[in-house]
Amino acid sequence: MIPSAFVALEQLPLTPNGKLDRRALPEPDFAAGREYVAPRSEIEALVCQLFEQVTGTRPVGIHDRFFEIGGHSLSAMQLVAALRGATGREMGLRMVFEHSTPAALAEALARAPQDDAPRLTSGLGTLGEDGVVLSWGQRRMWTLSRLGEDRGAYNLPVALRLEGALDADALAVALGDVIARHVPLRTVIEEAADGSPRGRLLALPTPEALLPVEPIVEEGLAARLAAEAARPFDLGREAPLRAWLFRLSTTEHVLSLTLHHHAGDGASIPILARELGEAYVARAAGQVPSWTPLPISYADLAAWQQAWLEEGGELARQAERWRARLAGAPELLDLPTDRPRRADRAWRAGVLEFAVPPGLIRKLTDLAREEGATLFAALLAGFAATLGRLSRADEVVIGTPVAGRTRTEAEPLVGFLANTLALRIELSGLPDGRTLLQRVHYAEIAALADQDLPFERLVDELGVARTLAQSPLFQAMFVWQTNSAPELVLSGFTLRPERLAPAAAKFDLTLELSPTVEGGVSGHIQYDADLFEATTVARWAACLARVLEGMASTPSLPVVSLPLLTATERVAEVEDWNRTAAPLPEATLAALLEVQATRTPEAVAVVFEDQTVSYAELHVRAERLARALVARGIGPEGVVGVCLPRSVELVVAILSVMKAGAAYLPLDPEHPAERRAWMLADASATLLLATEATAAVMAAAGAALPPVLCLDEKAVMDSLATFPAGPLSDAER
Missing domain, CATH: 3.40.50.980 (Rossmann fold)
Known part of the structure; x- marks a missing residue:
């Protein structure tokens, strides 16, 4: 997300609990300094309306540039889905980057052919009385579970502290409402007679079974939450959403929700939290939640995707482009490890906090805008440059997740829609900061254009050799998180997230960042503690911070020339660590x-x-x-x-x-x-x-x-x- 406006406040508004009150923050005035030009046609009016919808900027004129009024690559995908659904025209993400104003985009849409994807309708994913079509992602999760690679690493745990008078019975019924609404939350994956995975719907259990209540003291809470978050699922028998209510007092509870990845993703968590809050308000008042029925189910979407990609040939076309893109790419990011890369290691997860201050983010944002790129690309370029320097590599492959909600019908669904893209980033030829930023930006656009090919199918298409010692295609992940935290204020109490340690590491390194209200970026580096010491990762984090500062301050300098060490660290490494002379005993x-x-x-x-x-x-x-x-x-x-x-x-x-x-x-x-x-x-x-x-x-x-x-x-x-x-x-x- 590129900050396009800054609002100066004398002080930040706070809630009664002393936390930042996001809802009381004034809206940025993106229109300041822009000349508004009204739409001249119905198609321009539609594009302006959708620009306003996905960026939150009002009003939008026909000459306003999408990425200068709060748009970013993720919201651009939302825009593409909305425009495709509203116009029936075939369009991709590249069109938004190349035609970033409503006037230019409307003109390009008028020339675009009709979308020839098959119609997405309700009921496509139903198989018999209780069977459902499984997505490629669900099939992949089942395979990993059978191979013993799950280890709790694919659990998505959320713990919400509820402060206020809570009606636990109403909350249990509300949870049942949400589970009944979303098919993946009651889907188990069984083995069919032919050895293939089969999706089956479970009956909805009683409210008491859905939400057990356990009295607990604060001192024992963290251990119980960690145990619940790490406990693996039995995908063939157990519902993929586990819930537990820990009662600290009559006015304070902690709700533990653990969702298996086969039933949801990062974008599903805010939906789950929001609908749970809405259902609770209704049930506490003795009513039924008045939701608009979902247009389709997740199983319908899975069936539609398979029909479109497989039968329509889109899978083969995207796979061919991915094969060309990744041909000859390095299979291993050869970072110096502190311990051997054993296939039987536990993949213990370590976490290191990481932040980029607002001043540096402003400089990186300006640099990205000058190059027609995004802050995402600037941060990823710095990460790639750092990994290349540390591994002495001329190119690196870094994974990044995408929401995968390329159809408007998919936006309200809870389910595993996210996909993972493998971005191959060239570091050869002594690129400077600007050149590297452009390379990353183009790699991002090309990958997003082919994001429909599931990662698990890409691995199969490339014929990557499987090994338990490393993840396929890449071992470093970059996550740019713009989903809002599941924090809701309901009738009489507040929900806020509790911090949970990850159960296991999926990759050698994962850099996860998100924008802050102060204009900076914060997050963490998750690492495989069976490979790296905490001190090693902390040293690398400092290197990353210096590379980002160097790219922003001297973007015309080759990234290989940017300093990784401070003057003190250089003296220590070159001189102090080499003072190894020691007296030898005079003996044979x-x-x-x-x-x-x-x-x-x-x-x-x-x-x-x-x-x-x-x-x-x-x-x-x-x-x-x-x-x-x-x-x-x-x-x-x-x-x-x-x-x-x-x-x-x-x-x-x-x-x-x-x-x-x-x-x-x-x-x-x-x-x-x-x-x-x-x-x-x-x-x-x-x-x-x-x-x-x-x-x-x-x-x-x-x-x-x-x-x-x-x-x-x-x-x-x-x-x-x-x-x-x-x-x-x-x-x-």
Whole structure:
């Protein structure tokens, strides 16, 4: 959302509870400084009316630019849906960007062909008595659940604190009204006889079963809310909306609602909260909510989408464009991790608060407007530049969600309509801030034009290899949240949201931001705590803030030149962290081993396959072999060849030669025998430590060998056991 007007206030209006009273804020005057020109035709009047509807600006003249009067990419999609429904013309999002005034858009609409999409009517999604058509998104959620990838990560929890005199019985009945109104809230996904998912409608339970009431104290509330938010759903048996009412006192309650993603999305939450409030007001007054009937159900929309995309060929056309767009894109965002990327990790979620001050947002907004882009694109460009710098990549793929409500009939529905777009952002060629902003803007427009292709179908179309170690196509998500928080004032009490920690991380990094009433942007960075430490993500957040500031202040500077570190951090990284000089003990490796064997005799010193050797045992075996070498005349200035395979004996042999005061000559058993024989002769080795096998290979090659001691011969092993295990003295060498 691009702030297009600023209102100066002496103080912010507050509610009786001391919180910001959003409803008391004065409306911005977007008309100030604009010359109003009235519409000249019916089509211009319609476009002006819809501009006013989606931006909240009144009046709108025919020369007012959509993105300068409060419009943004999300409201542009609402405008497209409304215009398509009102005119029956085929149009896409690109048309709004290219014809951003009512006059230009009306002219473009007059030339546009008729929309050839099949008619969307009620009843399309009904299958028999209790069956419903499932959307691609619901099918994908079912597949993930069967693979064990759900982990509660696809729960959408909301906790609302209710302050005032509450009629719990009326609230339970009101919740039933909302569930009865929206098909997804009572849909379970079962496995059909052929192994495919099947949607079935549940009967509406009693109000008592819908909304259990549990007395609780404030100290235990957070843990209970977290447990409810994280508890996975059984998609085949359990209704996808769980509700719980926690009673703190007679005038204070907390309503916990947990919605599974297969039945709703981010845009569904405000609808759910608003209708619950409306139904409660009616039920508390002994009435039935007087809602306008929904034009269609979510299942109808799912059936229509599948018919249009599959049978009409739109799916194939959009898939082809996506394949071209993502061909050769990197499959992994190679950020430096603090822990290994294991497939069996828990995907624990960590959260770091992040904010951009109003002053910087104003500069980014101005930059975006100069380039014909949006604040969304400016923030995403900064995020992409930061990720590229941190991963040393020339391009990154970042996911971003879209509401998916491209038809006006879908706007009042609760359901999983959201889709995810994969934006491929090129960082090669040393782009400056302006160039990168334009690249992101064009990538956004192209992706939005093909947003009807479900993400799960895109993954299948691209043939992306599945792995539990990473999410497909991208591992970083950017969320620009403009949905209003579910905060309602009802008869006698207030609903306000409680903060809930995420149950699990879906991606390596998710940057979620939303505009604030003060003109800034706030949000958080969610990260996979099984990959990254909190300190690492905090350092990256500081890098992102500096990149955004650099893009806004010096947009003509290549983004690779923007500073990621402060002067103090640079000194610490380049100088302080490299001051690693330390005094070394004046002792040989053999002497250090003796000290360690005395200090921690039972500690593990060597591990090879399923064998482990302690420091005490290693010391004893090396000392005995060293004494055997000395008995054979080995000592200072001598050279001993060591031709042993990787094993514990190899470590013992090397240490024994050092204890005897000689030098060891390593000979790789994989090298040609002639090469090893030449090395022995060139070094004037006086003894060869080997196995029977390695010695036989060299002898068979006709090599002239020094005396050989085969450490795996039984006679040799028996002989070694007779030597003392005490340390050799200099006099004995």
